[in-house]
Amino acid sequence: MGNHSTAFSLPQPHLQRTKLCDMEDKELEPLYVKRREQLKQLVSSIVKPKIVQGRTLNGKDFVSFLQQILEALNKGEIPSTGSLVEIFNKAILDRCLKVYREKMDSLNLPVPVDELQKLHEMTNGEARILFDKQHFGKHHAAQSALKLEDEIKEVYRNFLLANEYQSSKLCEARFSECEDKMDHLQVLKLPSMAKFNAGFTHCNQSFVKDCVGPAKESYERRMSKMLAKSRALFIKEYNNKLFNWLATFSLVMVVIGRFVIKFFLLEIVAWVMFIFLETYTRMFWSAESLYYNPAWHIIVSSWEMIVYSPILDLDRWAIPIVIMLSLGVLYWRCFGRRRKRVKGSLLPLYKNSYKNSSRPRSD
Template identity: 35%
Template sequence: MAGGLRLPLLLLAAALGACLGDGQEGRSCPVVLPVESRSKLRVDHEGLEVIRSIGGPVAPVVVIGPYRSGKSFLLNQLLNVSCDAGFGVGHTRSTQTKGIWVWSAPAVVPTREGTPLSVVYMDTEGFESAGKSDSYDDRIFALSALMSSVLIYNLPEAVRESDIEKLSFAIELANGLYSTAGDGDSHLLIEPGNMVWLIQRDFLGGKTVQEMVDDSLAQVDNPFNDKDIDQINRIRKSLSLVARNSTAFGLTQPHLNRTGLCSMGDSMLDARYVKQKARLAGLVRDLATPKLMKGRVMTGKRLAELIEKVVGALNEREIPSVTSIVDSFNTELLHKCIQMYVANWTSARLPMDEGALEDLHAEFLLAAMGHYEAHRFGASEELVEGGNVLRERLAREIERAYDTKMTANSLKSLEVCESAERECEQTLERLQAMNLPSKKKFTVEFEDCERVTFGGACVGPALEKQKARLRSAWDREFGRFEKDYNDRLYLGMVLITLAGIVAFRFICKVQPMEGACWVLFVFLEGYPRVVESQKEMYASRWWAATVRVWEFLAYNPVTKSGWLLLTAAGVFALWRIGLRMRRKKRPRKRDRRRDLDV
């Protein structure tokens, strides 16, 4: 496996070496490139690794604007590198830069706190070039606005309405991502940076560059409520979501011969341009501040992760929408909320009562939805079309998880209740075969099992059904026991009377007791023939009295506690001891009588 990874790693190292170049010179490396259809983007891992390797806080400076407006030349001037060594500069009608490129050697400047800050310069493909879709330009603009600490909008003349409209999707996306639904202390997903409107024009009609830009961004009167004007005003008003402030800067044309600029040094360029260029470089570095994401300083690694995530979100649909991108950022949060809901159930022991299960579900649902609302990215539902979709999806996923939990609770309840029911049914079967049959014992021990074993274990949805089954088993088994009980008691009384007749006639020879046994025997044998059935006999008063006497003898504190056999054994032992002692005394009395006779 190590051998298989060696070749890709060597190729990646070679590519990185090519991007980084020698020393601090640096090179331009692609970070994002267009796919073949020129409608979507793809991440280039060589440039991404360059960004990822930057340690400490970063401040991306991104230049956007129309194609062939001098963006790449401007960046080379700010970096003080030649066109051959810096970003590619073209002189044809086709755009030279494709996608987004990064300069591999960031300029390190100190922050106000004295911390080193890496200012990363990025060039972008110009909009309105041939062979591209509008959605492609939207993707480039949106990514540039989201990741930049300083966004330079390079315009060859003045700020046109179409130039502002080009920012509409980036503004809508910022409106979705820069707003949170949490409390006022919530950090924005991505803190907006600064924006520089760079106007390359010599004549502004007596106005300063800042005045000209301010006029272009001012609200337009709309007395007739024109929808197009409303849209323009909304975009202008929302520019603060893309940038904390908008700074205008005028830049004189460097030379009349634009095609030969790359071969000219500062001495050959317009002196005003050289001074303005130096001031612009200072302005950019002053405006460059560490990029923040969720209140945390963004490093090169986090910037690379953001680029990957935004490109993936922008590519989810053929025509990207704010809702789909916001949802993409919230998808990970959605999964965490679902995991949070599921994890809360680990402390809940199944089975449980359905009401308790529903109460826990409501508690866990409230916690998960509260966590989502506190940490989700996106503006309010009034600002983002379909902003409630992901929340509804979260509710559906949680409801699905709750359905699974209810099913698990039902199965566990059935398992536990069936086990407890079987145990009580086994108790009924054991009581059927007791040596000394007792209705009271049969009833008490079953009720104990029903209350303690079944009632203590069986809860949940299966309770009522299994309880009814257990009661049905009780009715069936008790009816069978009662018939067998009466038959066994009757037969036992007949056998006892016969045993009494034999004992009192041949062993003890007690005639009154023998006669009583005969009377009882004749009664027991004759009474069933007098009545219509044994069932009628068992319903008679004398039989009920007999049962009461038997129940007292068979199930009392002595027999219940297990002392009956021990007491009987003790009485028998004492009787045997007394009998032996009496037998020993008789020979002694006979010897004494013989002595007296002599």
């Protein structure tokens, strides 16, 4: 191995060491100059040239290259130990944030605020535990933990806004449905307090059940005002409509008793009812005293039993029933009496058969 050694010593260049930098080669020790040149050749033979981007660097280019490297290090463009730890923790942070998002996305919005808050706290705790188990370093881990907390707060804020939007959208839809239903109940063909109360209760129950989330409280106030206003308006018009319907019904009974079935007693009762409603009540009773009279309450109860029940909704089936009754009356008028007049078959019949004929036969 000693034969492959390239080591050799350099003698002292000159006795005056403080003036070496000012001396020329001819003033130095000749053996030193010889050995120095030998060292240059040895180093040149061992060291390979520095090639950057396909170009061989000289001393000036190499210095410029070192300056660029230093600038990149100062700007953080070249990874250092701290930056590598930060990148490693950043990957863990993204993973924890993904876990938080997936757990929160599993919730179908809208939901009550306390339920969303409860899930946020539970999922946030799971994400922090996962980060504490996998993070690297101490100083950089603390910074990454703060960043994770800020990111989770931002995501949670977005979920709060989305939950509020979905809640407002759902409650607005249910409110509009109830409002349309109340408007429909205001214009019933046959006014019925029982039907209005049934629709009122169903609408209120469906709204309370379906409307959830942060917008529920404000929409409940709007719903209460709308329902109270609808009920007051319906009650105000209910008695007037019922009075008009009873007057119309009495006139219809007069026509039926007089011209259709010709039942004198029915006609008399209908006339008495019409005169009572249009004359006596207006002369001796005011509208308020009529509507609060016990007799009127009996009439209202009877009307409600006829118009609306769980079995039959007369407001929906009034027109088909009237058509069927009209056809029945028409059939009875046209064919019922005819059958009473003509007994037997409606077809003409011969009195004598062909065999009993006394007419002489002609050949």
